Amino acid sequence: QQQVRQSPQSLTVWEGETAILNCSYEDSTFNYFPWYQQFPGEGPALLISISSVSDKKEDGRFTIFFNKREKKLSLHITDSQPGDSATYFCAASGGGNNKLTFGQGTVLSVIP
Amino acid sequence: NAGVIQTPRHKVTGKGQEATLWCEPISGHSAVFWYRQTIVQGLEFLTYFRNQAPIDDSGMPKERFSAQMPNQSHSTLKIQSTQPQDSAVYLCASSLGERLFFGHGTKLSVL
8 A cells, every 4th residue: 555656757847847746645644744855876865844734835946735635745846957857755754653654756857 | 974874885695695784873863764765666664763772663574684773873784585576775764853864775686
């Protein structure tokens, strides 16, 4: 059972466009939702996160939109840059447990 | 701060051999996590420790896999009688709060 789902599996955008990555979850106890960015040969690194008490979190070109009722969230990357090309993982935790459950990831390619 | 250190970066073993993977968490972090990453399964949780005590090992295969944290400066993941399906990148992460800091991982190849 996939607790955290991501779509699309891969996404290609032109430099300067907005990339939208989607995520949904099933477990109602999840209350913390980080997005991790991973480059080849490296471990995932925290990009931005949101808690379930908020519906939006912004950090520079990266914004999370969160819909608790629908159990969905999305990551928007505005003015995409070739350096943003990476795999992005949506994750979730909750219920007092710091264990993160990860989605399958979205591979983003930004074409110059 | 060197971050989470994992050794070795790459390990090649023959089928049936034992593999021990090492992790040095960030100093002061109270929790250590182990994940396994493959193309097919993605990032799978294996186990985690808090203040050196095992908290949740629900992701660990019941046979052949074991993890320890003998002191606050390192943790080990041991795989006995390795099988080709154990080939993966094994990631260690440490945290003080909700944010996990990952190491570069150990790529295990079982021939």
